[in-house]
Amino acid sequence: MPHVAARTASRDRDTGRYQSHRPEQTLLYQIVDEYYPAFAALMAEQGKELPGYVQREFEEFLQCGRLxxxxxxxxxxxxxxxHLVAFSCKRRGFCxxxxxxxxxxxxxxxVDE
Incomplete structure (x- = not known):
């Protein structure tokens, strides 16, 4: 199993060294982290809620790649x-x-088939 994890770990193209992708530094992550909780709270105040699969996408996206x-x-x-390699959310829709x-x-x- 460690072999698979090592294969999917990001590598710095110049040095060949492992480098985590640090999702919290991306603009998308920062926007979702800042505005999603307030948006979900506003929806709840109005008696509405996002579908469960949408909530899971956002919540798991915010956990993706975080140690x-x-x-x-x-x-x-x-x-x-x-190296420590953080778990990913494995979501295709948003991450x-x-x-x-x-x-x-x-x-x-x-290609293999």
Whole structure:
């Protein structure tokens, strides 16, 4: 299993070293983090709510790639350096990181067939 996690970990293109994608630094993450809770509260005040699958998309997106929400410890087979790789949300609808990964995996399967 660590081999799979190491394979999906981001790598710095210039140095080949592991680099987490730090979702909290992206503009999309910052916008959702700032405005989604207030939007959900406003909807609740009006007696409305977003569908469950939409709520899950937003909530899991905000946890995606964050070490405090779970991680794997992986070890590089060549240099023996250890890294923590945060769990992803595995959602395709909203998360750009997970959506791109799923798209690449699907394309690879189509090419192999």
């Amino acid at each position: 405090e929400h779970g991680f794997l410890r992986v070890r590089c087979e060549s240099c023996h350096a250890e 750009p990181s997970c959506g791109a990964r799923r798209m690449a995996e699907s394309a690879a399967l189509l």
